[in-house]
Each structure stands twice: as structure tokens, then as C-alpha cells.
Amino acid sequence: QVQLVQSGAEVRKPGASVKVSCTASGNTFNNHGIHWVRQAPGQRLEWMGCISVDNGKTKYSQKFQGRVTINRDTSASRAYMDLSSLRSEDTAVYYCAISGRYFWVFGYWGQGTPVTVSS
């Protein structure tokens, strides 16, 4: 069984950056993709981007292009999502999810990391 454990809640001021980590257990980190999905209060789930763990290739939603960076540390079975130039609209719960049978099927999810952006 795959488990994804994310880093804890964060509070940032507008204009700052935040980095959220996602650690996988269960010896399943390789040969998968790690996706980042966020959920703002009362809003639908929103895909931000992903990384192929094997080769490190990334894809980003055009909405976040230039503000989001996703990378991974295979030795630690960990992925990171860095979001810069934060604004109040970025207040949300950020989830990592690992691909299941197919790259774009989100098989297992982390517990979520609340990020609050407030002055």
C-alpha cells in the first residue's frame, strides 16, 4: 500500500514563496508520476503540475507556469512543489498524488497541506 506524507501547514505573506514536500513509502516511488493538485476554499480540485519520477520531466498547468516548480529526490522518495509570488487567492489545501495504473489516474493522495496567504 502506497502512503504519501506531506509537510505541515504553512502561513506566508503575499509575494513570498512556499515549498511543500511529499514523501512516499511502500517502495513505489520510482516508475510513477507525482502530481500536485490544490483545493481553494469552496472550489473544485485544480491540477497544478507533475513530475515523472524516473526521468525528472515536468509538466505544468499554464495557469501556474512561471510560478510553480516541481522536483524530486529519488534517494529520499520525496517530491517538492515550490509556489512563488504568492497572493491571497493561493490560499488552499495542496495535495500530492501518485499516479496509479496510468500516469493521469491519481491512485493515492497525500493528506494535504494547508497554505494560508495573508498579510
Place this chain on the structure above:
Amino acid sequence: DIQMTQSPSSLSASVGDRVTITCQATQDISNYLNWYQQQPGKAPKLLIYDASNLETGVPSRFSGSGSGTDFSFTISSLQPEDIATYYCQQYDNLPPTFGGGTKVEIK
């Protein structure tokens, strides 16, 4: 981006009832459609992939159908533990997009 529209946005049903949720895409997505359950305060959980395939370990009372632009998700006999919000997600085109969710409550 492909827009996904779910209906209803919420529903209330009795234990044992059959519950059906629909999801419509703004363009043909073949069968590249997944369904997730999000219980209150928890992360989403994959239930159905590729429109109609039940994820391993998911109870058989959950099912999905459809292709093209119109999809449905059914709980054949609603149980108290099914209280959650259900989301559809397409992955035919990037970016993958989600429906607005359907909140299911017990009457």
C-alpha cells in the same frame, strides 16, 4: 481547457437508495474519465478509472459508465460511510480538469 460539469451539486438520499451523479465534458474525452470520493476533512480517493473500471478494493456498489461527453456514477445502495463529495476528472487533454463536485448527504 475541457470543462467538466457535474449534476446535481448536492443531493440527499436515504440509506439503501440508488444514487446517480452525472458528469458532462465540453468535448469528446473518449473514456478518459475518473471518479474520486472525498470524505469530509480527508484527501480524495480514487473509486473508478477509465469511466467504468472499479479500483481494487472499492466496494461493488459503486459503478461508472459512459463515453464521449456524457458519464454517470452510481451508488447502488447508499451507505452511511458514503457521505462525501464526489468528483469526476478528465485526462484526455491537458490540463486534467475536475468537475465541481457532488455532495452526497443522508436524508
